[in-house]
Amino acid sequence: MEDNQNIQDKIKSFLEENRINVKGGTITSEKQLSLVLNDLAMGDFKKGKLDKALYFTEKAAEFNKENYYSYFIKGLVCRKLGKNEDAIEAFNVYCKDSDDSLTHIYMGLSYAELGNIENALDHLRKGEKNISKNEKEDHKLLICATYECIGNIYLSKENIVEFNERDKYSMNYKSAVRYYKMALKINxxxxxxxxxxxxxxxxxxxxxxxxxxxxxxxxxxxxxxxxxxxxxxxxxxxxxxxxxxx
Known part of the structure; x- marks a missing residue:
């Protein structure tokens, strides 16, 4: 294990190299630094500074391997960069620690963009089924996109019209209708x-x-x-x- 002085020198060197000015206290451990990097990464993500945000998420994980939330942020960044396979990999790491509904939705959207319909539908359905009322309210546009994406998947399924003696049409159109209406109720x-x-x-x-x-x-x-x-x-x-x- 590194002694405390080496850790402090390591933290100080990283802060200076990256021109990070910490306000309101002193960072005394790598775990603390990792959490600070989470905040910086999310801040840069919201500002559209994606490369910088990605860098901070990766450094956050380096400083604390158990900082799983950094992988969630990394997933968001990679999705925005169009790196959907990397996004899914990051979201999967986060889900090992937290079976989070929003993460499943983001994973589903990422799979959909890759054309992996079955995995997309599996994660989207899992996410929208378990999401809380407060999360639905806070993430209306995301939920709207989720319902629309599920509807699109059902609408695009091959052999959507299935003829048989009892029912002329498959359930796919009806399922698409259901989710389209749910999306339209939001927007x-x-x-x-x-x-x-x-x-x-x-x-x-x-x-x-x-x-x-x-x-x-x-x-x-x-x-x-x-x-x-x-x-x-x-x-x-x-x-x-x-x-x-x-």
């Missing part, structure tokens, strides 16, 4: 998402709800021509607008 001003919901209802042969979706989308977009034509055709087919639950 209904998303015409692309409303359009995908309309497509689901169309495939489920619920033209009334599909018509409602097109009408809502037309209220948001500047160029309404596409929707005006679709609305006209659906009226001519006998559809009557019916609220779609968002």
């Amino acid at each position: 209904r001003k998303n015409p692309d998402l409303i359009n995908r919901l309309a497509a689901c209802y169309y495939h489920l042969e619920d033209l009334n709800k599909a018509l409602y979706c097109y009408e809502q989308a037309a209220k948001i977009v500047e160029d309404k021509s596409m929707y005006v034509e679709a609305i006209k055709e659906m009226h001519e087919a006998g559809a009557k607008s019916e609220p779609a639950g968002f």
Whole structure:
């Protein structure tokens, strides 16, 4: 083990090399320094200084191998840098210490961006199922993106239409509808998402709800021509607008 003087010299040297000015006290251990680096990394992440944030997360883990939260921050940074495989690796390390709902969501989004649909769905569902009410309120945009991503996964599944004697359509469209509506309840001003919901209802042969979706989308977009034509055709087919639950 290093003696205290060597540790202090090591801490002092690192602070000076990185021009870190510690206010409100003195750092007396590597564990304390590691926690300070967490704060610096998160601060730089929020400012968009991603390379610097990544550097501090890695140093935080070097100074204290049990500083698992540094891996969570590293995962956030790597996702922002488009390094989704590195992000997943970091999130996995953090989850070994804390089975955190938000981390599962971030992992799911990372897997989705890599095209790994099954792992994406597994982590997204696990995260959104266990997240607390307070976390949902504090991370509305993230939760909205989660529901939308799950809906997209169901909508894009191969062989989504399955013909059999009892049920003409698979549950995938219905599952996509469920999550799209959950996303739209958080943010209904998303015409692309409303359009995908309309497509689901169309495939489920619920033209009334599909018509409602097109009408809502037309209220948001500047160029309404596409929707005006679709609305006209659906009226001519006998559809009557019916609220779609968002």
